Amino acid sequence: MASSVLILGGGAIGSAVAAYLSAGGWHGEIRVLERDPSYAQASSALSAASIRQQFSTPLNIALSQFGLQWLRAHPECGLSEQGYLYLADTAERADGLRALHAIQTAAGADIALMPPAELKQRWPWLACEDLHLGSWGRSGEGWFDGWALLQTLRAQAVRQDVRYLADEAVELRRDSHGALSGVRTRQGQVLQADIYVLATGAWSGTLAATAGLDLPISARRRSVYVFRSPEPAPACPLLIDPTGLWLRPEGPNQFICGGTPLNDAPGLPLDPEADLFEESLWPAMAQRVPGFESLRLERAWAGYYEMNDFDHNGLVGALPGCANLLLACGFSGHGLQHAPGVGRGLAEWIRTGRFETLDLRPLSPARLAANQPYRELNVI
Secondary structure, rough: OOOOEEEOOOHHHHHHHHHHHOOOOOOOOOEEEEEOOOOOOOOHHOOOOOOOOOOOOOHEEEEEEHHHHHHHHOOOOOOEEEOOEEOOOOOHHHHHEEEEEEHHHHHOEEEEEEHHHHHHHOOOOOOOOOOOEEEEEEOOOEEOOOOHHHHHHHHHHHHOOEEEEEEOEEEEEEEEOOOEEEEEEEOOEEOOEEEEOOOOOOHHHHHHHHOOOOOEEEEEEEEEEEOOOOOOOOOOOEEOOOOEEEEEOOOOOOOOOEOOOOOOOOOOOOOOOOHHHHHHHHHHHHHHHHHHHHOOOEEEHHHEEEEEEOOOOOEEEEEEOEEEEEEEEEOOOHHHHHHHHHHHHHHHHHHHHHOOOOHHHHHHHHHHHOOOOOOOOOOO
């Protein structure tokens, strides 16, 4: 007899698990507990929704490659493949780009290293005088409609008889053997299942703590600013400046940007950081793209990274000591682009007890207790 599955969190990751599990011949009940069906504060909806292969770990590159295939197969998600462009302004940073380039190209990523003259020729609006090297994703990188990705996965799950419950998990309960025995909700229900999946994003660590489980996941605010420039930047990629600034187009002469927070304390309210744009981002943009000096800020928003402070990589799979709890959280800013691959992999594990298509074992939560980080160096 098939087991029942309760997925905690109906964002992109939770919905991907539900969609792939219900599509793969699973005959047990699948429910998804989502506290806010409008997704008004969900990280999936508030993300800048980008995809790249310029990671430092082969597994993250492979997850991006599957996410890319998924996005190409779903044109409603509006994939724009204009690439990521990482810039290095010192010899040391240039050496870092070269080392990562070797890993990325060995994994099949289409990444080009470009000297300053080549950068200037391709993007004449870019200030290159201080640069040593650039690393550009010629294909297979860009941005997409994150809301469409979420809704596509959710709609697929619903069509396949997955039940979405509008309530919030507030407490995980364990039995005398350490396994989960139920989930108490905000509305006072106690929901039970054979298998539980923790996919509540930035709140996963807080929820796990209600059962005495220690996960190094914290909610880290990331602010996104929308601006318009009278000067165009034709064929602009998603640009990553050495200052920590990132920017990309968002329609004709409109752009979004963000960068390293001035205050990166966990759990800050979801209000855009007040001084970050004026003090840090705008000066960096004016230096890197002189035409942006006269830009006009239009609006801003903020979302949470579910930051895994252990090694900045996702936690996927069974949690030792709580065997019927599977984790799908802690992706540190790259969860949306990896949602299809993680959903497929965890669905395989639930059905068969192993990862069949892509080996996700390096993301096992067992690495926490073993103190063996699987570190991702390229976190934006």
